[in-house]
Amino acid sequence: MIVHCPDCKRPLIEFDQGSGNYHCSNPSCNFQYLEMITGKEHRKSREVEEMDNIPSSNSLDKKPKRILVGLAIENSLLNIGHSIFDKVTSKLREEYNANVFDCLENPQYLKQIMKANFDKKVQEVMYKSIKTILGEFAYYDSIRQFLDELNNKN
Numbered sequence: 495m496i497v498h499c500p501d502c503k504r505p506l507i508e509f510d511q512g513s514g515n516y517h518c519s520n521p522s523c524n525f526q527y528l529e530m531i532t533g534k535e536h537r538k539s540r541e542v543e544e545m546d547n548i549p550s551s552n553s554l555d556k557k558p559k560r561i562l563v564g565l566a567i568e569n570s571l572l573n574i575g576h577s578i579f580d581k582v583t584s585k586l587r588e589e590y591n592a593n594v595f596d597c598l599e600n601p602q603y604l605k606q607i608m609k610a611n612f613d614k615k616v617q618e619v620m621y622k623s624i625k626t627i628l629g630e631f632a633y634y635d636s637i638r639q640f641l642d643e644l645n646n647k648n
């Protein structure tokens with residue numbers, strides 16, 4: 495099914511299949527996402543738009559997103575279980591000298607650890623939870639790229 499953006503008329507993308515949340519991929523469009531089930535339309539607020547337009551160095555811009563992604567990972571792991579949280583965070587440290595806040599730039603770290611240590615079911619629950627938390631921030635390119643990478647089966 496193809497749904498078009500009510501503002502810019504581009505086809506919307508269903509972020510997580512089956513979620514019913516459709517995003518506009520046009521970065522200059524003010525439309526954010528549509529909840530298909532309720533018909534609720536979300537648009538970027540002026541404030542967000544202005545914040546995004548402030549010229550800033552790449553690292554300044556990245557920092558809050560790294561934290562956002564890190565917290566989403568932490569939260570999702572803790573929801574599944576403390577032992578899984580402990581395992582993933584210690585593997586990140588041992589194998590990559592990294593923590594959850596490094597995963598925005600290095601989604602492969604998380605994927606490799608999940609793949610090597612947990613069955614498909616756990617991985618799916620984990621990724622679904624991360625996508626649910628980060629879905630509403632997917633209008634940020636860096637977060638959308640991170641989520642795309644999680645979806646990528648390689």
Ligand SMILES: [Zn+2]
Binds near residue numbers: 499500502504519525
């Ligand atoms: Zn649009």
